[in-house]
Amino acid sequence: MASQNLPGFAVLRSAGYEPPVRPALLVTGALSTVTAFVGGHMVNMAAITASICLGDDVHPDRAQRWKVGLFYAGFWVLLGLLAPLIITLLAALPPEVMVALVGLALLSPLMGALTGAFAAPEQRFAATLTLTVSASGVAAFGIGAAFWGLMIGLAVWGLQHLRPVR
Incomplete structure (x- = not known):
């Protein structure tokens, strides 16, 4: 948990945010437990996604940047739902x-x-x-x-x- 979440917390701190570490670890740990039963290996504070969502180009108002996280979450859900089709198409390629x-x-x-x-x-x-x-x-x-x-x-x-x- 720590090795995956610490970079995410570091990215948030470097962008000037103060993440609630204990509650975040509790939520990601609980979600990891739930998703493990359906093949999800871990829910964590993804440093790469966090860094994409925190830049000045995302939104000029820092208080509004969280909205792009919802977009990314929706994208990942859509990607997960389309995964069988994507894999089938990729497998058909020479x-x-x-x-x-x-x-x-x-x-x-x-x-x-x-x-x-x-x-x-x-x-x-x-x-x-x-x-x-x-x-x-x-x-x-x-x-x-x-x-x-x-x-x-x-x-x-x-x-x-x-x-x-x-």
């Missing part, structure tokens, strides 16, 4: 189209990650090696490329930042 859609969806997070990884000039070589080894698919001792990419990247980064002992 696998190649699904792979292309997933690839397109991952472009933005990939660009953000690469921008961050290559931002500092002193880290570019280690980041390049990490990416190259991880993407290579190489496996050694039964351990996959992601592990070896991280190890090589960390080793190179560490060697670049060693200070000579005097």
Whole structure:
């Protein structure tokens, strides 16, 4: 409960709101218990949804921003009701189209990650090696490329930042 709700409370506080922590935890806990019987795994203070609903672009009056939460709740209910149809339509797509859609969806997070990884000039070589080894698919001792990419990247980064002992 805490690991899922704390980010939501932090987002609310950073936006200048003071959430009632104890009552909110009681309500989300009770709702989680009820929804567990119908397959709902958890009801929580979603940080991502909260951050979307709290911006100045939502409504100029801070006291009116809660209304967008109702819109999001309605959207999620509608999405839940349409889930069987959506899954059926997605399952009918050829696998190649699904792979292309997933690839397109991952472009933005990939660009953000690469921008961050290559931002500092002193880290570019280690980041390049990490990416190259991880993407290579190489496996050694039964351990996959992601592990070896991280190890090589960390080793190179560490060697670049060693200070000579005097």
